[in-house]
Amino acid sequence: MFFSSRRNPAGFWRRVTAFILDIAIILVLAVVINSIFKKHGNLYSDIMAVIYLIIVPIVWNGYTVGKRLLGIRIERLSGKRVSIITMILRYIGFAIYIATFGIAFIISIIMMIFRCDNRSLHDLIAGTCVNQN
Numbered sequence: 001m002f003f004s005s006r007r008n009p010a011g012f013w014r015r016v017t018a019f020i021l022d023i024a025i026i027l028v029l030a031v032v033i034n035s036i037f038k039k040h041g042n043l044y045s046d047i048m049a050v051i052y053l054i055i056v057p058i059v060w061n062g063y064t065v066g067k068r069l070l071g072i073r074i075e076r077l078s079g080k081r082v083s084i085i086t087m088i089l090r091y092i093g094f095a096i097y098i099a100t101f102g103i104a105f106i107i108s109i110i111m112m113i114f115r116c117d118n119r120s121l122h123d124l125i126a127g128t129c130v131n132q133n
Helices: 002-006 012-036 041-059 065-070 084-099 103-114 121-126
Strands: 072-076 128-132
Touching: 012 041, 012 065, 012 072, 012 103, 041 084, 065 072, 072 084, 084 103, 084 121, 103 121, 121 128
Parallel strands: none
Antiparallel strands: 072 128
């Protein structure tokens, strides 16, 4: 199962569109949470974002809502399901993007466009790939 899907990496625009959908979902949920919990809304919406980006793919076999809608999912190179460690490592990659003032992000975009497996920096860090179903 894994090796057959591994030959079908998700393209750059499909990944970007899924990410935009996920961010839109997070923003809508954050607005709702912030309006309900006015005093600690930011804390709760931050916790919700972490749950969505890290826990949902673990529980939902590599999918977020955006990835599911676009027919792509996060997979480990080993063929095993994504784990909490895997997902934390993926999002350490996003922290690197911020720490390098976006330079690593630009490098990651170039990697996704030009690598034959479309893996980005955060995929390399976590040992993952994003494949089409």
